[in-house]
Amino acid sequence: MPPPTASSLALSARRAVEDALAVVFPVSCAGCDLADRDLCEPCREQxxxxxxxxxxxxxxxxxxxxxxxxxxxxxxxxxxxxxxxxxxxxxxxxxxxxxxxxxxxxxxxxxxxxxxxxxxxxxxxxxxxxxxxxxxxxxxxxxxxxxxxxxxxxxxxxxxxxxxxxxxxxxxxxxxxxxxxxxxxxxxxxxxxxxxxxxxxxxxxxxxxxxxxxxxxxxxxxxx
Missing domain, CATH: 3.40.50 (Rossmann fold)
Structure with missing residues (x-):
């Protein structure tokens, strides 16, 4: 398995932070209302x-x-x-x-x-x-x-x-x-x-x- 890239590490870190914040401040995706994400990856791609x-x-x-x-x-x-x-x-x-x-x-x-x-x-x-x-x-x-x-x-x-x-x-x-x-x-x-x-x-x-x-x-x- 290849080592993780800098971008994948940054994505994982961002998701970890979003998960932690969602426990304290529940959010939904601004683009599609998916729970626990400020902006989900499919909407980010949009x-x-x-x-x-x-x-x-x-x-x-x-x-x-x-x-x-x-x-x-x-x-x-x-x-x-x-x-x-x-x-x-x-x-x-x-x-x-x-x-x-x-x-x-x-x-x-x-x-x-x-x-x-x-x-x-x-x-x-x-x-x-x-x-x-x-x-x-x-x-x-x-x-x-x-x-x-x-x-x-x-x-x-x-x-x-x-x-x-x-x-x-x-x-x-x-x-x-x-x-x-x-x-x-x-x-x-x-x-x-x-x-x-x-x-x-x-x-x-x-x-x-x-x-x-x-x-x-x-x-x-x-x-x-």
Whole structure:
């Protein structure tokens, strides 16, 4: 029998820790509800990145690691809405694969609203970026409150976000001459990323592209 590899030893250690924690803090898999696992191995496999590229109307190229559907959607929702911060690691690993090959850029996280920060107590995008091995630069801030995007149309999202972000002047000055890559959790219509791009461009910062954990499936209208 061959000796155990480093990866198999790490997997065994992780399972042992999960088993011990499950006794004290019962959990279920974020992807399929299997008992005693934060994320079971089959669902972890479903988070294996396969980068998809989308170009927004304004020209920004967005690379997404996963499709926001099935297991990936359930895990991302648990990470964002249920406080399951341990899921940041597998999502961060997937996010890392979306980074454009060979691009020397500075990661800049899309900022969380004040209300979501109060509700969650953490910024999911920043946490996932850190688990990807990046140190997101605090360049953007929220300029005003916005409505919940989920029930809005494409045009409604754009109007809701218009002027909602701004670049921190001193931070923008430090990055002058450097390209940045925007980082977000899920891209739907792209309105959030386009608003972030507008704010950075106005501050003289070049945006080389964007990466997200996932992208919602494109829905085609009948006859469109």
């Amino acid at each position: 988070l294996r990145a396969s980068a998809r590229v989308r170009q927004l109307p304004g020209g920004l190229e967005v690379r997404s690691a996963l499709v926001f559907d099935g297991v990936a959607a359930r895990v991302i929702r648990s990470f964002k809405e249920d406080g399951r911060t341990g899921l940041a690691r597998p999502l961060g690993i997937a996010l890392r694969e979306a980074w454009p090959a060979g691009l020397d850029g500075v990661p800049v996280a899309v900022p969380a609203s004040r209300s979501s920060m109060r509700r969650r107590g953490y910024a999911p995008v920043v946490l996932a970026a850190r688990r990807a091995g990046w140190r997101p630069f605090p360049l953007l801030s929220v300029a005003r409150a916005t409505a919940d995007q989920r029930s809005l149309t494409r045009d409604g999202r754009a109007a809701n976000l218009a002027g909602a972000m701004r670049a921190r002047p001193s931070a923008a000055e430090r990055l002058r001459g450097r390209a940045v890559v925007l980082v977000d959790d899920v891209v739907t219509t792209g309105a959030t990323l386009e608003e972030a791009t507008r704010a950075l461009t106005a501050a003289g910062v070049a945006v080389a592209g964007a990466v997200t954990i996932a992208a919602t499936p494109l829905r085609h209208r009948p006859g469109g």
